[in-house]
Structure formats: C-alpha cells, structure tokens
Amino acid sequence: MSVLFPKWFNAFPTIAALGGAGALASVVGGFWYYATPKFFAVGYEPTQPGGGFSHQLHAGKLGMDCRYCHTHVETSPEANIPPVSTCMGCHADGRLKLQTDRPTHKERTQFIRDAYEVNASVEWRRVHKVPDYVRNFPHNIHIEAGVSCYSCHGQITQMPVVHQVEPLSMAWCLDCHRNTAPHLVERDRVTDLKWVEEHLKARVALGEQGLAQGRRFHDDRNLNPPETCAHCHY
Numbered sequence: 303m304s305v306l307f308p309k310w311f312n313a314f315p316t317i318a319a320l321g322g323a324g325a326l327a328s329v330v331g332g333f334w335y336y337a338t339p340k341f342f343a344v345g346y347e348p349t350q351p352g353g354g355f356s357h358q359l360h361a362g363k364l365g366m367d368c369r370y371c372h373t374h375v376e377t378s379p380e381a382n383i384p385p386v387s388t389c390m391g392c393h394a395d396g397r398l399k400l401q402t403d404r405p406t407h408k409e410r411t412q413f414i415r416d417a418y419e420v421n422a423s424v425e426w427r428r429v430h431k432v433p434d435y436v437r438n439f440p441h442n443i444h445i446e447a448g449v450s451c452y453s454c455h456g457q458i459t460q461m462p463v464v465h466q467v468e469p470l471s472m473a474w475c476l477d478c479h480r481n482t483a484p485h486l487v488e489r490d491r492v493t494d495l496k497w498v499e500e501h502l503k504a505r506v507a508l509g510e511q512g513l514a515q516g517r518r519f520h521d522d523r524n525l526n527p528p529e530t531c532a533h534c535h536y
C-alpha cells in the first residue's frame with residue numbers, strides 16, 4: 303500500500319488540523335483523484351464464494367429485511383456481515399424441504415453447510431471500502447438521520463451479486479452533506495429500498511415542492527452533517 307502514498311502524505315494530519323484548508327484540499331484532491339488507482343470503484347464486483355449470495359433472491363423475492371442479516375447497522379458504525387449460523391437457520395439439512403430436495407439447490411448451498419461443519423466463516427470478498435485515512439464513517443448515525451441504504455448502495459434488492467454503484471469519494475460525501483433534501487426519508491422506511499427508490503424519484507419529479515419535504519425532515523431532525531476535515535479524518 304505504502305508506495306501509493308506520496309511523501310507529502312505524511313503531512314496529512316497537519317493539513318487536516320488546519321481545518322479551513324479547502325483550496326489546498328481541492329488541489330491535492332484533484333491530483334490524488336487522477337493519480338490513485340481505484341481498487342474499489344463504481345461497478346466493482348468481486349467473485350464471491352459459492353458463486354455469490356443473491357440479494358435479489360433473499361432481500362428481493364423472499365422480502366427479507368436488511369437487518370435480519372446486517373443486525374448491527376442501526377446500532378454501530380460498522381454494518382456487519384452475517385455469520386454462517388444466520389444462513390443455517392434456513393440452509394441446514396432438511397430445513398427448506400422443497401428446495402433442498404432439488405439437486406442444483408443442494409449443490410449451490412453446500413458451501414454453507416461445509417463451512418458450518420468445520421466452524422469456519424465464509425470468506426466473502428469485501429465490495430465497499432473507504433481508505434483507512436477516512437477514520438469515521440458511522441452507519442448508525444446515517445440510518446438514524448433517515449438516509450436509506452438505497453442512497454449509498456443502490457437498489458440492492460435487484461442485485462444477484464452486490465456491486466458498487468456510488469463513487470464513495472470525498473466529493474460524493476460532501477455533496478450530500480451540503481444538500482440532504484433529495485435523500486432524507488421517513489426513518490422507519492430506510493430499509494424498504496423499493497419504496498424509497500420510487501419515493502425519491504417522485505420527489506425529484508415534483509421539483510421544489512418535493513424537496514420541501516426533504517428540507518422539513520432536515521430541520522425537524524435537527525441534522526448537522528459535518529464539512530470540517532476532522533469529523534471524517536481525525
């Protein structure tokens with residue numbers, strides 16, 4: 303990794319501490335953007351164990367709520383990946399009578415039982431990752447504010463294999479922090495991705511009148527998304 307960081311990068315904490323170094327940051331940022339290979343870029347979709355876990359099937363067709371598996375997403379900064387025991391609830395031998403009788407299904411889910419048997423975890427490849435120098439990305443605070451998974455991860459319920467749809471760049475974070483109105487929804491709807499997609503599209507189509515609802519959410523919830531360096535880079 304270290305070869306990717308130019309020498310001046312060592313001065314980064316100092317730069318960050320200056321706070322108002324916005325102009326510098328954009329010069330530096332521009333250089334960095336074009337000079338950094340994007341390991342985790344839009345469209346990034348690694349090969350997953352067992353041919354991949356289908357959100358389209360589980361969260362879409364079967365209608366499972368995100369929090370059934372990503373149990374910590376509302377309470378902790380990190381959204382957890384579920385342990386294999388969560389899968390065993392349905393994929394243990396004989397649980398899904400009809401489906402496990404089908405040979406192809408049995409074969410395609412065998413890696414779950416194999417991992418469980420030897421007390422191993424499934425080695426899922428990570429898709430979304432901000433660089434380590436971004437110290438603070440709290441899932442819980444965003445969910446609590448009424449930002450849906452949809453705004454940052456796209457329509458997961460239609461993905462046979464998860465891929466990245468947003469750049470996760472600093473400009474992307476700040477665009478929303480400066481203008482939250484197009485993104486905020488009812489708090490109890492944040493994991494209802496199909497509803498959210500339709501709702502947010504309708505809001506944009508309504509123009510000013512639609513955005514007024516988002517602004518009302520922002521004010522009522524007393525939100526204060528940070529733009530100062532230290533909040534994300536301390």
Ligand code: HEC
Pocket residue numbers: 350354355357360361366367368369370371372383384426427428429430431451452455458459463464493495
């Ligand atoms: C049945 C369990 C289950 C449900 C329900 C579920 N997920 Fe997942 N999710 C997983 C597993 C397992 C992975 C890791 C494998 C992968 O990346 O596909 C994962 C990965 C992800 C990732 C990519 C993580 C990374 O590596 O960056 C995102 C984003 C995600 N889920 C969002 C959601 C959203 C949003 C919902 C609700 C609409 C949801 N998940 C519902 C099990 C689940």
Ligand code: HEC
Pocket residue numbers: 352354355356359360364366371384386388389390391392393398401406407410411414
């Ligand atoms: C609430 C029950 C439930 C849980 C929990 C669950 N699944 Fe499933 N899964 C199903 C059902 C039902 C099917 C079969 C659907 C069908 O064939 O129509 C299925 C199918 C699959 C398939 C086969 C897909 C195919 O194309 O045949 C895989 C692989 C899979 N699940 C992986 C997982 C993994 C990994 C987890 C844990 C992260 C998990 N499932 C958790 C219910 C569940």
Ligand code: HEC
Pocket residue numbers: 368372375380381382383428429430431432433439441444445449450451452453454455470492493
């Ligand atoms: C404001 C944007 C945003 C929202 C809202 C959001 N995420 Fe994320 N998510 C991210 C970012 C950024 C990362 C990478 C974080 C990192 O590298 O620390 C990520 C990573 C993840 C991961 C991978 C975690 C890991 O350790 O592999 C999962 C799973 C995930 N998100 C699920 C969800 C679910 C489920 C929701 C909705 C309940 C959600 N996210 C809402 C931006 C968001």
Ligand code: HEC
Pocket residue numbers: 432436438439440443444447449453454470471474475476478479482485524525526527528533534
């Ligand atoms: C779609 C909108 C959206 C995106 C994208 C987004 N945020 Fe936020 N973020 C918010 C909102 C709204 C709040 C305000 C929460 C509050 O005031 O309670 C917030 C608050 C925060 C906070 C303050 C947490 C606290 O303790 O008060 C941090 C840190 C943060 N975001 C980091 C990030 C980073 C890093 C990214 C990009 C990887 C990002 N955000 C992308 C909407 C977004």
Ligand code: HEC
Pocket residue numbers: 317318321322323324327330331332334335432433436470471472475476479528529530531532533534535
């Ligand atoms: C809302 C969160 C947030 C705030 C506030 C923020 N940054 Fe960032 N910053 C990020 C993220 C996320 C990245 C990673 C971008 C990537 O991977 O492309 C980043 C990357 C950087 C980089 C590497 C160059 C680049 O653009 O990719 C520098 C330098 C930097 N930030 C400086 C600053 C400075 C100086 C400030 C204050 C003026 C600041 N940041 C404020 C989230 C933030």
